[in-house]
Every structure is written in structure tokens, then in C-alpha cells.
Ligand code: HEM
């Protein structure tokens with residue numbers, strides 16, 4: 001029945017000698033020939049594809065975050081909310097992906113870990129760009145990219161732009177909140193330092209959501225973002241402990257202790273602190 005059925009008889013296009021096909025449009029030859037295991041360990045393919053798919057989702061996140069930030073800067077908050085909602089879904093995707101990687105045991109990983117050399121997710125420039133874009137700015141993280149002037153230029157350009165949080169606070173100021181001048185005029189390339197005046201501004205929003213509904217919505221979108229981000233860090237450190245215990249990382253950090261320290265990073269500290277004071 002289905003074996004002898006030819007969808008071509010109903011009009012399905014079956015010849016692509018002179019037309020763009022699915023594989024052409026998606027550059028599948030490039031993507032599907034980009035897996036180069038360095039060992040004969042069965043699980044190395046899983047490891048490579050897990051990271052490649054994560055990097056693809058990060059590429060989309062950067063695309064959405066960039067557009068969301070531009071919309072916020074132009075006071076077009078509704079389109080920004082739509083993009084930030086998508087970013088949250090992408091992060092859910094990244095968080096769920098750990099379930100696949102968790103099927104790799106320490107015994108499996110040990111078979112190819114040495115082949116990774118000094119390479120590590122620590123050198124993921126897209127991850128660093130996402131952190132910088134959100135507002136977690138640490139110029140020390142530029143160093144592993146010094147050998148790539150093109151990537152260093154991207155990261156340096158990001159540090160010169162106001163972060164997502166900077167733009168949110170500028171928009172909040174334009175909408176009538178009193179955001180301190182020293183925050184509005186800060187050196188945007190520097191790490192964020194928590195400010196009581198910013199907490200007071202957000203507290204005003206949460207104390208009266210009806211009056212500040214759009215800013216309330218914006219603040220909750222940022223909290224969502226950080227919530228998902230924290231879950232990603234937690235899933236990562238837990239998977240790492242499960243797979244390599246307390247061994248040092250290939251990237252040279254202490255491994256789990258370094259990643260635990262990163263769990264303390266706060267992207268939007270005032271949005272969390274105001275909750276205690278409300
Ligand atoms: C078995 C799986 C994994 C292990 C054992 C592992 C291990 C580690 C370790 C030990 C570090 C600390 C840096 C170092 O010294 O190497 C690190 C950092 C990192 N890893 Fe992984 N990782 C794994 C999977 C992943 C996956 C799937 C991703 C997704 C892209 C990823 C992305 C990152 C990133 C972005 C960092 C830098 C984090 C930061 O600086 O805050 N890792 N990883």
C-alpha cells in the first residue's frame with residue numbers, strides 16, 4: 001500500500017536539478033560534515049552534537065537578544081517582550097538538552113576526554129557574548145580569544161554597547177522612573193554594581209503594577225531570563241560533577257568549584273533584592 005505510493009503523482013516535486021532543495025536552503029552539506037571526532041569513543045559524537053546544537057541555539061538567542069535590546073532602546077516594548085519570551089523558550093530547550101548528555105557516564109567520557117586537549121566551553125565566545133549582552137561584563141574573559149582578532153573585536157564591541165539591563169533602565173527612566181544619573185551615565189563596559197537607587201525605582205513598579213504595567217512586564221521578563229540562566233548553570237555544574245567529579249577542567253579552572261562560584265553571579269540584582277523589601 002504505502003510501499004507503492006508515489007507522492008510525485010499528486011504533485012510532490014521530485015526533481016531538484018534546477019531548484020533549491022531543503023538541503024540547499026539549510027546548508028546541510030556544511031552542517032552535517034562538521035562532526036570530526038578525535039577518538040573512536042562511541043560517545044564523542046553525542047558530545048560534539050550536544051555542543052554544536054547548543055551553539056546553534058545560542059546563535060538564535062543572540063539574534064533575539066540583540067533585536068529585543070534595540071526595541072527596548074526605541075521604546076517598542078511589546079515587540080521586545082515577544083522576543084524575550086522566545087529567548088526564555090530557547091533557554092528551556094538548552095536546559096532540557098542536559099537530559100541527553102546525562103546518559104554519558106564518567107566511564108564513557110574518560111574514553112575521549114584526553115582528546116579534547118585544552119579546549120573547553122570556557123572558550124565559547126557566543127556564551128560570553130550572551131553574558132556580556134545581558135550585563136555580566138568581565139573584561140578578563142576576553143583573554144582566551146586574543147588569538148582571534150575577529151572574535152575579540154565582536155566581544156569588545158559588545159562591551160562598548162549598553163547591556164540589556166542598561167537599556168531596560170534607560171527605558172524605565174524615560175517612562176518616568178527616577179533612575180540615578182550615575183547609573184544612566186555609567187561606563188557600560190564595566191561590571192554592574194548593585195545600586196539602592198535602582199532597587200528603589202523597581203520597587204516603585206512592583207508596589208503599583210497597574211500604573212507601571214509595561215515596566216512590570218519588562219522586569220518580569222528579565223527575572224524570567226535570569227531564572228532560566230541560573231537553571232542552565234545549575235544543570236551544567238551538576239552534570240559536570242556527575243561526569244568528572246572534582247577534577248580540574250580542561251580549560252584550566254578548578255572545574256566544579258569554579259562553576260559553583262559562577263552560580264553566584266547576579267545579572268539583575270536589584271530585581272531580586274526588591275522582593276525582600278516589598
Ligand atoms: C560532560 C559534559 C561537560 C563537562 C564535563 C563540562 C565541564 C566544564 C568545566 C570543568 C568547565 C570549567 C572551565 C574549564 O576549566 O574547563 C566548563 C565551562 C563551561 N562549559 Fe562545560 N562541560 C560539559 C558540557 C557543556 C555543555 C553541553 C556546554 C554547552 C555549550 C558547556 C558549556 C560551557 C561553558 C559556556 C562554560 C564556561 C562557563 C563560565 O565561564 O561560566 N559545557 N565546563
Ligand SMILES: N[C@@H](CC(=O)c1ccccc1NC=O)C(=O)O
Nearest residue numbers: 116119120121122248249250251
Ligand atoms: N571542560 C571539560 C571539557 C568540555 O566539557 C568541553 C571540551 C571541549 C568542548 C566543549 C566542552 N564542554 C564544556 O565545557 C572538561 O574539563 O572535561
